[in-house]
Amino acid sequence: MIKKLVDYIGNPENVGKLKKLGYVSLVAVFISDFFVHRDHAIYIWDKTPGWGAFYGFVSCVIIILVSKFIGHQGGIMKREDYYDD
Amino acid sequence: MIDWFHPSIFFICGAFLIPFLRGKVQKVYLLAIPVLAVLSVSIMSPGAYWTYNFLGNSLVFGAADKLSIIFGWVFTVMSLIGIVYALHVEDSGQHMAAFLYIGGSLGVTFAGDYFSLFVFWELMAFASAYLVFAKREKEAIEAGYRYILVHIFGGVCLLGGIILHAVSTQSIAIGPLAKDGSLAFYLILIGVIVNAAVPPLHAWLTDAYPEGTVTGSVFMSAFTTKTAVYVLVRVFPGTELLVWMGTIMALYGVVYAVLENDCRRLLAYHIISQVGYMVAGVGIGTDLSLNGSVSHAFAHILYKGLLFMGAGAVIQMTGKRKLTELGGIYKTMPITLCLYMIGGFAISAFPLFSGFVTKSMVVSGATHDHRPWVALLLTMASAGTFLHTGLKLPYYMFFAKDSGIRTTEPPMNMLIAMGMAAFMCIAIGVLPGPLYKLLPYPVHFDPYTGEHVTSALGILLFTGLGFFMLLKKLDPEPTISADTDWLYRKGSRVFMWFVNKPLAIYENYLSNVYNTWFTRFTLFFSSFLARVFDVRLIDGCVNGVADFFMNLAQTLRVSGSGLVRNYAFTMLLGSVVILTYYLFS
Numbered sequence: 001m002i003k004k005l006v007d008y009i010g011n012p013e014n015v016g017k018l019k020k021l022g023y024v025s026l027v028a029v030f031i032s033d034f035f036v037h038r039d040h041a042i043y044i045w046d047k048t049p050g051w052g053a054f055y056g057f058v059s060c061v062i063i064i065l066v067s068k069f070i071g072h073q074g075g076i077m078k079r080e081d082y083y084d085d
Numbered sequence: 086m087i088d089w090f091h092p093s094i095f096f097i098c099g100a101f102l103i104p105f106l107r108g109k110v111q112k113v114y115l116l117a118i119p120v121l122a123v124l125s126v127s128i129m130s131p132g133a134y135w136t137y138n139f140l141g142n143s144l145v146f147g148a149a150d151k152l153s154i155i156f157g158w159v160f161t162v163m164s165l166i167g168i169v170y171a172l173h174v175e176d177s178g179q180h181m182a183a184f185l186y187i188g189g190s191l192g193v194t195f196a197g198d199y200f201s202l203f204v205f206w207e208l209m210a211f212a213s214a215y216l217v218f219a220k221r222e223k224e225a226i227e228a229g230y231r232y233i234l235v236h237i238f239g240g241v242c243l244l245g246g247i248i249l250h251a252v253s254t255q256s257i258a259i260g261p262l263a264k265d266g267s268l269a270f271y272l273i274l275i276g277v278i279v280n281a282a283v284p285p286l287h288a289w290l291t292d293a294y295p296e297g298t299v300t301g302s303v304f305m306s307a308f309t310t311k312t313a314v315y316v317l318v319r320v321f322p323g324t325e326l327l328v329w330m331g332t333i334m335a336l337y338g339v340v341y342a343v344l345e346n347d348c349r350r351l352l353a354y355h356i357i358s359q360v361g362y363m364v365a366g367v368g369i370g371t372d373l374s375l376n377g378s379v380s381h382a383f384a385h386i387l388y389k390g391l392l393f394m395g396a397g398a399v400i401q402m403t404g405k406r407k408l409t410e411l412g413g414i415y416k417t418m419p420i421t422l423c424l425y426m427i428g429g430f431a432i433s434a435f436p437l438f439s440g441f442v443t444k445s446m447v448v449s450g451a452t453h454d455h456r457p458w459v460a461l462l463l464t465m466a467s468a469g470t471f472l473h474t475g476l477k478l479p480y481y482m483f484f485a486k487d488s489g490i491r492t493t494e495p496p497m498n499m500l501i502a503m504g505m506a507a508f509m510c511i512a513i514g515v516l517p518g519p520l521y522k523l524l525p526y527p528v529h530f531d532p533y534t535g536e537h538v539t540s541a542l543g544i545l546l547f548t549g550l551g552f553f554m555l556l557k558k559l560d561p562e563p564t565i566s567a568d569t570d571w572l573y574r575k576g577s578r579v580f581m582w583f584v585n586k587p588l589a590i591y592e593n594y595l596s597n598v599y600n601t602w603f604t605r606f607t608l609f610f611s612s613f614l615a616r617v618f619d620v621r622l623i624d625g626c627v628n629g630v631a632d633f634f635m636n637l638a639q640t641l642r643v644s645g646s647g648l649v650r651n652y653a654f655t656m657l658l659g660s661v662v663i664l665t666y667y668l669f670s
Binding site: 002005006010022026029030033037038039040041045046051052053055059062063064065066067071075076077078079080082083 | 340484545563566
């Protein structure tokens with residue numbers, strides 16, 4: 001069963017279906033955030049529906065771009081033999 | 086009925102029997118020890134046991150309270166999982182090192198005084214270094230030496246702090262240290278945060294863990310940093326400095342994980358990131374955040390062990406460790422992939438997985454303590470966690486382009502060990518109650534509120550959206566990342582260059598100056614002394630005295646004529662002189 005599931009996910013033919021599934025779940029999560037009670041929220045962003053989705057996406061983009069920028073421009077990424085001599 | 090038996094005894098004493106056992110007997114023995122240790126923790130009740138008086142100090146080996154018992158639980162359970170994972174390894178040395186290492190960390194956990202804590206602390210450092218050396222490759226041995234040197238530095242700081250503390254307070258009992266800014270406070274803090282891998286003192290971890298043996302690194306990922314977290318919770322709760330150190334740590338690990346190409350080094354950077362949550366929780370210091378740190382350490386040991394086991398299984402079966410060289414192995418290792426993903430979901434804090442019920446306690450701790458920035462940045466780091474551990478690593482390791490590698494699933498014992506850890510990850514996530522009951526403070530926290538679940542899912546799924554949109558940007562690159570270990574890896578070369586070039590030239594110049602001026606002047610002065618003082622004065626005196634006595638002797642020689650009449654005359658003359666003297670005096 002596990003093998004079938006994994007093979008299904010890995011099969012390039014199913015990319016379209018998986019993409020659809022992904023979009024549906026994104027929309028479902030985004031919408032469901034509007035229908036929950038916010039009793040414990042303290043900060044303004046916790047009270048805003050859809051904040052999690054927004055912040056998750058922004059965080060992801062910031063992390064990738066900033067890290068790659070630091071890595072390439074900041075001289076962090078080195079050749080693999082950097083320490084051998 | 087014994088109400089206390091130290092679980093370390095099983096491991097430390099048990100380690101020395103391993104080399105004498107072979108085959109099946111050895112395997113049964115290896116399994117029996119952790120099982121006994123788990124049992125000994127399960128019968129434990131709080132109290133102070135095994136107290137000895139040593140040179141006027143009381144050494145406590147069995148300080149059991151809720152905090153030490155929960156760490157005792159997770160350490161012994163993880164030791165069992167780790168041993169199952171390593172059961173196929175035919176290297177008694179590695180098993181011994183692992184046993185001593187586990188024994189050391191349990192010793193630290195139940196130590197009630199700083200001296201016995203220090204001894205177990207050092208045992209951990211040396212035993213774990215062997216798990217790196219045991220790979221027997223040049224890179225591993227070099228990394229192992231750097232590992233041990235950094236830990237010796239940390240150990241010396243810790244010992245220095247302990248001695249200063251003992252001298253000033255006349256007590257070696259472990260407890261929260263007074264935040265008096267004393268040298269003892271900071272030395273102990275440095276000693277502990279070296280082991281907790283707080284930047285900039287973290288580079289030993291990402292340097293050594295990926296170089297360890299496949300099975301050894303699983304143990305390393307579980308014990309060293311989490312023992313340090315335990316000591317932080319016990320000794321440094323509410324230390325403001327740790328809040329920001331922890332928050333920076335959580336993001337630091339994430340940034341480096343983007344750049345990393347070595348699969349286990351990527352996971353190692355996520356240890357730093359995850360330990361950041363625990364360190365921040367300790368710094369915040371409220372009941373909620375301390376509970377968060379402890380429970381997160383508990384969950385982390387299990388899911389990080391699982392992730393290291395998954396990556397280790399891939400390394401063992403393919404012989405490759407770089408993401409650029411892996412890919413497309415989902416067809417041949419589907420079970421490994423699934424088990425790995427359970428660890429990935431757990432570390433990313435998906436609802437129904439262990440990270441969700443523990444990480445959120447730390448973030449809530451920050452929120453309730455009115456630290457919005459800490460809460461926001463920690464949430465950002467958790468998006469990064471899913472990005473790397475849950476998406477990037479499995480995508481490039483198992484899917485992406487087909488690397489052409491065809492392999493099989495790892496040995497059964499490795500799969501069973503991963504299954505055990507995966508079971509724990511889900512069990513804690515679905516039923517957090519038993520874990521919450523073990524926590525040191527009463528828990529008034531419910532992770533499964535509607536808002537919390539939808540917001541967490543929103544963060545995670547939209548991180549996934551970002552991942553697939555920027556997939557091209559994330560392609561792993563065949564590079565390594567310079568970190569603070571640069572200081573002692575390249576920095577030592579800069580030091581050697583400085584010694585060989587500028588310092589040597591300066592030294593040469595200085596010796597020229599010395600030769601030209603100082604030596605020449607000294608020689609001139611000494612030759613003056615030789616000619617004037619020595620020759621004229623001293624030699625003159627000596628020669629003068631000698632000449633005088635020679636002349637005197639020449640004169641006296643005359644009297645020694647050898648004729649009896651001359652001597653008789655002299656005797657007579659002498660007698661007359663003496664008689665005359667007595668007659669007239």
